[in-house]
Amino acid sequence: MDREVAIIGGSMTKFGQRDAWIRELLSQAGEACLEDAGVEPDDVDHVYVSNMASGEFEGQGGIMNAVAHDLGLLPAYSQRIDQTSSSGGAGMYAAWQSIKSGASDMTLLVGGEKMTHKGTGDATDIIASITHPAEYKHGVTLPSFAGMTARHYLEKFDAPRESLAKVAVKNHENGTRNPKAQFQKEITEKKALESPIIADPLRLYDFCPITDGSAALMFCPVEVAEEYADDYAVVSGIGGATDTHVVHERDDPTTMGGVVDSGEEAYEMAGIGPDDIDVAELHDMFTILEFLQMEGLDFAETGEAWKHVEEGRTAIDGDRPINTSGGLKSKGHPLGASGVAQGYEIYEQLVGEAGERQVDAETGLACNVGGFGNCVITTIMEAR
Amino acid sequence: MSMDAIRCPNGHVKYPTHPRCPECGEEPVETIDLSDRTGEVVTWTESTATPPGVREPNVLAFVEFEVDGTPVRALGQIADNADVETGDEVEPVYADELREPGVGLKPADADQEWDGYRFRLSQ
Numbered sequence: 001m002d003r004e005v006a007i008i009g010g011s012m013t014k015f016g017q018r019d020a021w022i023r024e025l026l027s028q029a030g031e032a033c034l035e036d037a038g039v040e041p042d043d044v045d046h047v048y049v050s051n052m053a054s055g056e057f058e059g060q061g062g063i064m065n066a067v068a069h070d071l072g073l074l075p076a077y078s079q080r081i082d083q084t085s086s087s088g089g090a091g092m093y094a095a096w097q098s099i100k101s102g103a104s105d106m107t108l109l110v111g112g113e114k115m116t117h118k119g120t121g122d123a124t125d126i127i128a129s130i131t132h133p134a135e136y137k138h139g140v141t142l143p144s145f146a147g148m149t150a151r152h153y154l155e156k157f158d159a160p161r162e163s164l165a166k167v168a169v170k171n172h173e174n175g176t177r178n179p180k181a182q183f184q185k186e187i188t189e190k191k192a193l194e195s196p197i198i199a200d201p202l203r204l205y206d207f208c209p210i211t212d213g214s215a216a217l218m219f220c221p222v223e224v225a226e227e228y229a230d231d232y233a234v235v236s237g238i239g240g241a242t243d244t245h246v247v248h249e250r251d252d253p254t255t256m257g258g259v260v261d262s263g264e265e266a267y268e269m270a271g272i273g274p275d276d277i278d279v280a281e282l283h284d285m286f287t288i289l290e291f292l293q294m295e296g297l298d299f300a301e302t303g304e305a306w307k308h309v310e311e312g313r314t315a316i317d318g319d320r321p322i323n324t325s326g327g328l329k330s331k332g333h334p335l336g337a338s339g340v341a342q343g344y345e346i347y348e349q350l351v352g353e354a355g356e357r358q359v360d361a362e363t364g365l366a367c368n369v370g371g372f373g374n375c376v377i378t379t380i381m382e383a384r
Numbered sequence: 385m386s387m388d389a390i391r392c393p394n395g396h397v398k399y400p401t402h403p404r405c406p407e408c409g410e411e412p413v414e415t416i417d418l419s420d421r422t423g424e425v426v427t428w429t430e431s432t433a434t435p436p437g438v439r440e441p442n443v444l445a446f447v448e449f450e451v452d453g454t455p456v457r458a459l460g461q462i463a464d465n466a467d468v469e470t471g472d473e474v475e476p477v478y479a480d481e482l483r484e485p486g487v488g489l490k491p492a493d494a495d496q497e498w499d500g501y502r503f504r505l506s507q
Contacts, residue, residue: 056489125435125488133496134400137482138461139431139438147429148446155427155470200430244406248446248457249398253427 005099005235006225007381008218009037010344013112015213015332016182022054022063022114025214027070029337030110033216034071038228041072045104050081050091050111051336056126057114067110077104081336084130085285087111088215088339089240089368089377095219096235096379105224111340112214123210127335130371132246143207145247145372146286147199152253153288154201157303161201165192166309167287168205171323174316175330177356182211182332206287211332215341222384231351236363237272237380239265247372254303258376259296259367266365266378274298277320277380278361279349281342283369284327290314293367294322297378316359324349324357339368343379350383387419387476387501389449389456397456399449416451418458418476422506423447425472426457430465437487441465447474447503463504476501 011032013025020028026049034041049064060066064078083090088111098104115123128141154161169189175181192205225232241261244250250257267273274297282293294305299320308314314322325331325345328338346364348354366379390412391397392405399418404411428445443462448455462468463477480499486492 120433121436122489124433128435129489132400134500135459136490137497137500138444138459139434139442139483140444140459141431141433141435143433144429144431144442144444147431148427148444151429151470152427152446196432197430198433200432202429246400246459248459249406253446 003100003102004222005096006220006222006384007233007235007347008220008225008229009033009039010217010347011036012180012215012341012344013213014180015211015334017116018212020212021058022051022060022112023066023070025114025212026063026067026110026112029112029214029216030067030071030108033108033218037218039106039218043106044073044076044108046077046098046107047073048079048081048091048094048107048109050087050109050340051113052082052084052087053126053335054114057118073108083375084370085335086339086368086370086375086377087336088341089379091340092343092379093238093240093377095217096238099219099221105220107219108216109219109340110214110216111337113334113336114212115210115334116212120210135246142372143199143202143286146288147202149253150202150288153291156254159306162189162193163306163309164206164287165189167284167290168192168329170309170315171284171327171329174324174357175326178326178331181326181330182209183330202286208285208328208333211334213332213334213337215337215344217340217343217347232384233347233350233381234384235379236382237266237270238377239263239269240377241265242375243373245374254292256292256296256369256373256376258373259293259369259378262376262378263297263367266380270380272363272380276363277365278363279324279346279359280320280322280365280367281325281345282322282327282367283338284323284329285333285369287329289369290322293369297365297367316357321359324354324359339366339377342366342368346381350381385478385499386417389416389418389451390414391416395454397451397454399456399458418449419501421449422473422475423449425468425470425474427470428462428468435488437484443468445503461502463502466505468505473506474503475506477504
């Protein structure tokens with residue numbers, strides 16, 4: 001069965017420090033998505049719930065069952081999707097597969113995470129538990145990998161430290177235009193460069209915060225989409241790839257193989273190239289990751305992404321805006337929600353519902369990175 | 385205690401060990417102990433926000449060894465959080481507890497070693 005896969009609605013909760021626990025966050029986004037798409041609960045065939053660690057964070061399992069039950073979706077097929085920080089992107093992949101294959105005619109994807117009730121140390125440990133035991137025993141954290149990679153990038157390509165701060169400044173500025181973002185305040189380059197060191201040479205403002213939140217998207221075949229919406233988006237390309245579990249085993253610390261491989265797959269499926277992408281959401285869990293993804297997706301030559309940022313080309317009024325939503329940096333990063341929220345931002349840009357963040361875009365891309373590039377999903381969407 | 389890497393029939397050298405060579409899928413044919421060799425710091429960081437049971441700060445580095453002309457890298461703590469720079473020559477030094485067992489998410493008896501090798505500047 002060769003069907004085109006459409007996205008006809010979406011939603012996200014406010015990201016930030018929330019009182020709601022995981023079940024409530026997921027059902028808030030799911031309910032809002034049903035309403036936005038104009039879909040009745042009875043019409044949902046499959047529901048996928050992207051989440052990394054509800055068990056570790058709050059001792060709650062079975063959340064796909066909870067969402068299906070709480071939203072009246074029974075007896076829909078339900079599944080929880082965990083691919084660490086790229087659980088949301090993996091959910092996009094699963095939802096796309098369910099429609100593409102003909103297994104489902106209406107699929108709800110909800111991603112969410114509840115994190116802020118844990119202290120930074122405990123949350124960092126839950127996230128660091130994805131590492132290989134040979135890494136974990138040294139007390140490595142994801143921010144430490146970012147620090148080592150950033151140093152290597154700056155030394156290898158003679159890039160200025162300030163260029164990383166400019167990524168944070170840009171994404172914070174975009175966040176001021178997003179009422180759902182965790183942070184809605186601009187920062188200065190000076191403030192970023194003088195913030196406390198977290199993993200030298202990276203400082204506090206090079207990192208995304210710990211966040212509670214949820215986001216959702218509704219998928220169906222294009223023929224069905226025509227019944228529900230005048231404007232919608234299609235998933236024209238999607239690719240997923242896995243890199244080494246042990247980060248130091250990669251040939252080049254500044255190349256994320258999963259980004260390159262998933263990007264190539266998505267470009268090939270969509271039949272387009274990097275020059276055709278009008279707007280992109282990249283996984284800026286750390287500022288350095290925005291450079292690595294720009295280069296891995298061929299938006300910039302190797303070692304030159306920092307120049308694009310310095311020249312303002314990735315700003316909201318630049319030739320290819322990146323992270324109009326504020327990115328993970330400013331919008332926040334509730335692990336399982338992030339890939340879905342990236343897709344939601346691209347969807348809103350394509351259907352013209354991005355409000356103050358609206359750019360002129362027909363084609364958009366989202367790159368969702370799990371671990372430190374360990375698993376990556378790249379999705380290309382086009383306006384219809 | 386040793387710091388074991390594997391070599392496969394195609395000459396790939398990988399640390400830590402895997403049941404199959406991550407590069408070509410062949411079964412390893414040899415174990416190589418890196419603990420008595422010297423390596424070079426590829427990059428490093430000083431982490432100031434560490435998880436429960438981990439020393440704070442925690443200086444970490446990627447170190448590259450060479451085994452018969454083939455590079456192989458390892459991640460490790462820098463002993464005594466000493467000042468290091470990219471390009472420094474370092475050597476492994478055994479530590480019986482790299483982080484406190486059982487304090488973080490993983491139980492003390494998990495699939496997890498707690499001892500291993502730090503790196504110190506070559507003497």
